[in-house]
Amino acid sequence: MSEEAPSPLRRLWRNLRGRPGAVPLAPLDTAAVEDLAARLQAAGIRRLGRGLSLHAIDPGSCGGCELELRALRGVVYELERFGLRFVDSPRQAEVLLVTGPVTRALQAPLVAAWEATPDPKFVIAIGDCAIDGGVFKGSYAVAGGVDSTLHVDFVVRGCPPAPEEILEGLLLLLEAGAA
Numbered sequence: 001m002s003e004e005a006p007s008p009l010r011r012l013w014r015n016l017r018g019r020p021g022a023v024p025l026a027p028l029d030t031a032a033v034e035d036l037a038a039r040l041q042a043a044g045i046r047r048l049g050r051g052l053s054l055h056a057i058d059p060g061s062c063g064g065c066e067l068e069l070r071a072l073r074g075v076v077y078e079l080e081r082f083g084l085r086f087v088d089s090p091r092q093a094e095v096l097l098v099t100g101p102v103t104r105a106l107q108a109p110l111v112a113a114w115e116a117t118p119d120p121k122f123v124i125a126i127g128d129c130a131i132d133g134g135v136f137k138g139s140y141a142v143a144g145g146v147d148s149t150l151h152v153d154f155v156v157r158g159c160p161p162a163p164e165e166i167l168e169g170l171l172l173l174l175e176a177g178a179a
């Protein structure tokens with residue numbers, strides 16, 4: 001005789017008492033993050049004469065890359081301590097951080113944001129979907145990666161990339177002399 005399936009309540013209770021589903025975070029290497037952020041700030045001042053202003057744009061991501069970007073603004077990384085500002089308008093930005101594939105619906109607003117950004121400006125494609133469409137590649141709703149619509153200065157691979165990898169990408173962009 002087959003065993004009767006547990007009721008939803010019993011299953012919930014069993015799951016609550018069982019092992020946690022989430023994996024604990026690896027400890028953050030605070031000194032390494034602070035070093036990266038300070039170098040990034042110095043490179044921004046050297047190349048642009050001021051601290052970097054970053055504007056995040058999401059023309060179609062699943063939200064994962066967005067969350068990693070948001071982590072850079074939160075209490076753990078708190079990039080603003082180093083003068084790296086996230087700004088709400090592209091008019092105040094030097095760097096556009098674009099996450100996700102470019103959906104056809106948001107292609108025109110992405111171009112409008114780029115046009116509103118003053119020169120010199122740089123575009124970084126954050127995550128595999130922003131590079132070539134990633135898991136959304138081939139969808140009728142997707143034009144492609146960011147380079148289907150804008151010139152891309154730098155890419156940061158990953159699904160999603162970790163905040164430190166995004167910081168390293170920004171630093172490489174500035175230190176490579178693209179600015």
Ligand code: SF4
Nearest residue numbers: 062064065127129159
């Ligand atoms: S790269 Fe991964 S996390 Fe980022 S938008 Fe694509 S599927 Fe989501």
